[in-house]
Amino acid sequence: AQSVSQHNHHVILSEAASLELGCNYSYGGTVNLFWYVQYPGQHLQLLLKYFSGDPLVKGIKGFEAEFIKSKFSFNLRKPSVQWSDTAEYFCAVNAPGYSTLTFGKGTMLLVSP
Amino acid sequence: GAVVSQHPSRVICKSGTSVKIECRSLDFQATTMFWYRQFPKQSLMLMATSNEGSKATYEQGVEKDKFLINHASLTLSTLTVTSAHPEDSSFYICSAPKAGSNNEQFFGPGTRLTVL
Numbered sequence: 682a683q684s685v686s687q688h689n690h691h692v693i694l695s696e697a698a699s700l701e702l703g704c705n706y707s708y709g710g711t712v713n714l715f716w717y718v719q720y721p722g723q724h725l726q727l728l729l730k731y732f733s734g735d736p737l738v739k740g741i742k743g744f745e746a747e748f749i750k751s752k753f754s755f756n757l758r759k760p761s762v763q764w765s766d767t768a769e770y771f772c773a774v775n776a777p778g779y780s781t782l783t784f785g786k787g788t789m790l791l792v793s794p
Numbered sequence: 795g796a797v798v799s800q801h802p803s804r805v806i807c808k809s810g811t812s813v814k815i816e817c818r819s820l821d822f823q824a825t826t827m828f829w830y831r832q833f834p835k836q837s838l839m840l841m842a843t844s845n846e847g848s849k850a851t852y853e854q855g856v857e858k859d860k861f862l863i864n865h866a867s868l869t870l871s872t873l874t875v876t877s878a879h880p881e882d883s884s885f886y887i888c889s890a891p892k893a894g895s896n897n898e899q900f901f902g903p904g905t906r907l908t909v910l
Contacts, residue, residue, distance in 0.1 A: 724903035780826060780891035786837040
């Protein structure tokens with residue numbers, strides 16, 4: 682069975698600070714990897730995804746993530762956060778060809794102006 | 795991107811009543827839809843997989859008689875919380891994978907259920 686671990690439950694940063702949110706997964710085969718964001722009061726939105734190819738994936742709003750297969754990791758990064766990035770971030774995985782997603786517990790990011 | 799809607803967005807009901815939540819894929823057909831439950835400050839937990847034309851598949855620990863799922867058409871799945879109790883209060887989210895998009899899932903905005 683798949684599992685996803687997000688290391689930080691809460692992260693507090695000042696504007697312009699750099700961000701890295703950890704995500705590790707447990708699964709023996711090939712995986713698809715996702716980062717979703719949930720802004721306060723809004724629904725889940727896809728930030729970025731990795732299926733294959735270049736392990737450095739760029740998403741919306743200046744976010745990127747790097748798939749490191751040897752570490753079973755897919756950490757999310759942004760060089761300079763903004764107040765509007767305050768949200769909850771979820772890492773998720775599924776197996777290629779299967780829709781069922783396994784989510785991490787989420788990381789609440791609070792960016793202070 | 796594809797659009798998934800949910801109705802209602804918010805519902806408050808008395809204990810013992812039943813509540814129906816609709817999930818619609820607005821611009822694509824979905825033979826499968828997923829229902830999640832999200833408790834405050836926790837992750838999304840998959841409750842069940844809704845299959846058009848067949849019975850839903852429930853995750854371990856989810857009572858199928860309490861959470862009735864009907865996938866009435868290729869664009870509509872409903873979740874009925876029967877005889878709701880305060881512990882059923884939660885945020886219910888549906889999603890649908892879109893064919894041809896590597897099964898990327900598109901999420902509905904969620905339904906906040908409060909049982910008094």
